[in-house]
Amino acid sequence: MDIATSLAIVTLAALVHASFQLSVSVLTLLSGHSIGAKRSHARTLRLTSSFVFGAGVMTLLLLSFISLVLLTIFGQDAPQLIWAIACGLLIGVGIAVWFFYYRREKGTSLWIPRSFARHLSERSKATKSAAESFSLGLTSVISELLFIAAPLIISGLVIIQLPGIWLLVGIAVYTVISLITLFSIWVLISSGHRLSEIQKWRETNKHFLQFAAGGALTVLGFFVYVCKIIADVAGVA
Amino acid sequence: MEHGGLAVDIIKRNGRRPSEAFVREKLHDSIVAACLSTGMPVGQAEGIAKAVAEHVVGWLRSRPEVTSHDLRRIASKHLRAHHPDAAYLYEQHRSIL
Numbered sequence: 001m002d003i004a005t006s007l008a009i010v011t012l013a014a015l016v017h018a019s020f021q022l023s024v025s026v027l028t029l030l031s032g033h034s035i036g037a038k039r040s041h042a043r044t045l046r047l048t049s050s051f052v053f054g055a056g057v058m059t060l061l062l063l064s065f066i067s068l069v070l071l072t073i074f075g076q077d078a079p080q081l082i083w084a085i086a087c088g089l090l091i092g093v094g095i096a097v098w099f100f101y102y103r104r105e106k107g108t109s110l111w112i113p114r115s116f117a118r119h120l121s122e123r124s125k126a127t128k129s130a131a132e133s134f135s136l137g138l139t140s141v142i143s144e145l146l147f148i149a150a151p152l153i154i155s156g157l158v159i160i161q162l163p164g165i166w167l168l169v170g171i172a173v174y175t176v177i178s179l180i181t182l183f184s185i186w187v188l189i190s191s192g193h194r195l196s197e198i199q200k201w202r203e204t205n206k207h208f209l210q211f212a213a214g215g216a217l218t219v220l221g222f223f224v225y226v227c228k229i230i231a232d233v234a235g236v237a
Numbered sequence: 238m239e240h241g242g243l244a245v246d247i248i249k250r251n252g253r254r255p256s257e258a259f260v261r262e263k264l265h266d267s268i269v270a271a272c273l274s275t276g277m278p279v280g281q282a283e284g285i286a287k288a289v290a291e292h293v294v295g296w297l298r299s300r301p302e303v304t305s306h307d308l309r310r311i312a313s314k315h316l317r318a319h320h321p322d323a324a325y326l327y328e329q330h331r332s333i334l
Contacts, residue, residue, distance in 0.1 A: 032270070032330075036274055105332065196323070199325070
């Protein structure tokens with residue numbers, strides 16, 4: 001697999017990661033509580049930017065950890081069975097996202113345990129300092145692990161094949177692109193957009209986001225399967 | 238608990254948490270928070286919250302206990318008349334995550 005194809009796979013996986021909405025929901029709640037508690041705009045900005053930074057750090061750590069584990073176990077080229085399992089995981093999670101990502105009710109409630117959602121919701125309300133907000137960002141990425149594990153693993157498998165500095169480029173590309181939606185929401189909030197507008201947009205387009213995330217995961221699974229397994233078997237790669 | 242001549246128990250969601258006494262300030266603050274999240278000035282938010290809380294207190298007078306869901310529904314209904322966007326956020330509060 002050449003560098004361009006590898007980076008394209010990492011980019012698509014990161015875009016799928018970016019389309020998941022748990023961190024965005026927590027950021028929306030955090031901003032709402034901060035504005036509602038009459039905190040200054042600067043304070044709200046500090047809290048939200050710490051949150052986005054925390055989410056970025058956890059994404060970077062998770063991808064680095066997964067890459068390191070894969071590299072230690074399999075070396076630079078993982079066996080085909082592992083690639084096949086990762087592709088199966090992508091397709092399986094993609095289909096599951098089509099059916100189970102949002103709860104069948106008003107709003108943007110996700111299919112995560114309710115106790116977990118309550119905890120995140122209460123923490124976003126109780127968060128007052130930048131350090132707490134940073135840790136909430138870390139936690140929100142961990143909470144999304146069920147959905148983001150597949151794109152992280154496939155990116156890890158692709159990244160460990162890259163030579164030298166490109167390995168770091170792959171990790172950086174994934175981290176930056178996976179933060180696109182959070183960063184966009186942060187910019188909107190910072191520039192004074194109303195939370196009601198943001199939340200209405202999210203609710204109106206939730207089925208599109210769900211379809212796009214599930215579809216992109218499935219397409220990515222098939223693409224990697226063809227690119228890596230079928231090409232290897234056919235002796236094309 | 239008696240609050241401003243009003244003793245009403247609020248049954249929490251699904252009855253899983255213990256019920257608690259109605260506190261007007263808590264309702265007022267949650268409405269102010271929803272209003273501020275729409276970019277409304279503090280003074281206007283306080284005024285709307287006061288008016289909505291008045292309506293809700295009036296509705297509660299004949300009831301010894303209500304569910305938190307009903308309380309939120311009634312507050313939301315009156316808030317919608319003042320500011321639909323704030324009412325939307327107030328209703329959505331528990332279904333964002």
